[in-house]
Amino acid sequence: MKAGIVGANGYGGAELIRFLNQHPYADIELLISHSTSGKKISEQYPHLRGLAEWDIEDLHQEGITDRVEVLFFATPAGVTKEVLPSFLEKGIKCIDLSGDFRLKDSESYRKWYGKTPAKEEHLKSAVYGLPELNRDSIKTAELIANPGCYPTAAILGMKPAIQASIVEAKTIIIDAKSGISGAGRSPSMGNLFSEVNENIQAYKLCRHQHIPEIEQAFHELSGKDVAIMFTPHLIPMTRGIMCTMYADLTREMTAAEIHELYKETYKDELFIRVRPLGEIPATKEVYGSNYCDIGLSVDQRTNKLIIISVIDNLVKGAAGQAIQNMNLLGGWNEQTGIHHTPVYP
Ligand SMILES: NC(=O)C1=CN([C@@H]2O[C@H](COP(=O)(O)OP(=O)(O)OC[C@H]3O[C@@H](n4cnc5c(N)ncnc54)[C@H](OP(=O)(O)O)[C@@H]3O)[C@@H](O)[C@H]2O)C=CC1
Ligand SMILES: CC(=O)N[C@@H](CCC(=O)OP(=O)(O)O)C(=O)O
Numbered sequence: 001m002k003a004g005i006v007g008a009n010g011y012g013g014a015e016l017i018r019f020l021n022q023h024p025y026a027d028i029e030l031l032i033s034h035s036t037s038g039k040k041i042s043e044q045y046p047h048l049r050g051l052a053e054w055d056i057e058d059l060h061q062e063g064i065t066d067r068v069e070v071l072f073f074a075t076p077a078g079v080t081k082e083v084l085p086s087f088l089e090k091g092i093k094c095i096d097l098s099g100d101f102r103l104k105d106s107e108s109y110r111k112w113y114g115k116t117p118a119k120e121e122h123l124k125s126a127v128y129g130l131p132e133l134n135r136d137s138i139k140t141a142e143l144i145a146n147p148g149c150y151p152t153a154a155i156l157g158m159k160p161a162i163q164a165s166i167v168e169a170k171t172i173i174i175d176a177k178s179g180i181s182g183a184g185r186s187p188s189m190g191n192l193f194s195e196v197n198e199n200i201q202a203y204k205l206c207r208h209q210h211i212p213e214i215e216q217a218f219h220e221l222s223g224k225d226v227a228i229m230f231t232p233h234l235i236p237m238t239r240g241i242m243c244t245m246y247a248d249l250t251r252e253m254t255a256a257e258i259h260e261l262y263k264e265t266y267k268d269e270l271f272i273r274v275r276p277l278g279e280i281p282a283t284k285e286v287y288g289s290n291y292c293d294i295g296l297s298v299d300q301r302t303n304k305l306i307i308i309s310v311i312d313n314l315v316k317g318a319a320g321q322a323i324q325n326m327n328l329l330g331g332w333n334e335q336t337g338i339h340h341t342p343v344y345p
Contacts (some may be wrong), residue, residue: 004030012074015319023337081118101126101145149317157309160265167247240283288343290320
């Protein structure tokens with residue numbers, strides 16, 4: 001499959017290059033960037049020297065659409081919805097890493113992103129690209145809205161419990177932490193080493209753009225309108241997301257019973273590792289891989305379920321998941337090109 005990346009010089013783009021470059025059924029045909037066209041990708045990312053020597057090209061040129069079958073958009077929300085439709089209309093499969101096509105309700109997008117939403121027809125046809133939720137629809141999608149990094153960890157962590165109605169969905173609290181690469185490569189004061197190092201900072205309290213995305217998925221899983229509490233924190237590491245989630249149990253259950261439910265729900269999922277009872281997953285244990293690792297416990301005193309869900313934000317939270325979606329489009333094994341052992345230590 002001939003593949004291209006718009007926004008190739010960002011972190012999401014670089015991670016897509018890492019996976020596409022070693023994918024047996026996909027070839028990189030086109031790398032596009034806004035500010036670095038005319039340069040080589042290896043100038044932007046010297047770790048790619050000798051491995052990826054493609055020139056970065058400009059979006060606005062003749063004949064682009066004839067060169068690719070699938071196009072990844074690793075561009076910011078608000079930008080993708082402007083540039084993607086012309087490719088979609090030419091029959092190119094589009095996989096968007098931004099939040100532009102994830103929310104079905106355009107007013108919700110307007111409220112949480114503070115931007116004009118994409119066209120209704122595109123919001124309607126877009127398939128939310130979380131394979132563990134929507135595998136069959138992804139296989140035939142024209143436009144895939146790759147999930148956000150926090151929602152990936154949160155939804156995968158809570159899915160078995162919500163689906164089986166063992167928790168009161170409205171009591172779910174998500175305490176989330178992310179490494180700084182989640183903010184992308186564009187420099188800003190908040191990303192400076194001196195601001196991030198030896199520091200933990202909560203941000204976007206009650207107004208993070210991933211709140212409606214998580215609620216949308218929880219609604220699909222439970223059939224109920226769900227309002228969640230979600231608080232993200234920036235922590236001094238490069239990659240990784242941990243969601244620590246709490247919810248009231250609807251009845252008394254042991255951790256062993258819930259663990260069985262989780263194992264059963266995910267028994268055929270290649271990228272979900274439900275850890276043995278008593279083992280608590282850490283971000284380093286999924287670093288550089290497409291795994292989502294889940295651990296759980298029950299606090300008998302408060303009758304609450306505690307779930308710990310970890311991913312690498314750039315892999316299962318972005319580029320790895322996008323490749324998993326491309327594999328579904330291609331009818332290939334989902335692990336193709338992304339079956340890596342986590343980098344440890
Ligand atoms: N980082 C992460 O962990 C995750 C990121 N995402 C999403 O993936 C997308 C890419 O993120 P990430 O790679 O981290 O971000 P970066 O900031 O690292 O890269 C953004 C890319 O978008 C391009 N871009 C920015 N503004 C414009 C514009 N006005 N027109 C055209 N291109 C533009 C940039 O190109 P140039 O420099 O040439 O302007 C750059 O290539 C975003 O939507 C992000 O929200 C989703 C999940 C996780
Ligand atoms: C650490 C950090 O800043 N993370 C980003 C999440 C990045 C992401 O998933 O992006 P989407 O906007 O495409 O969903 C944030 O909190 O906004």
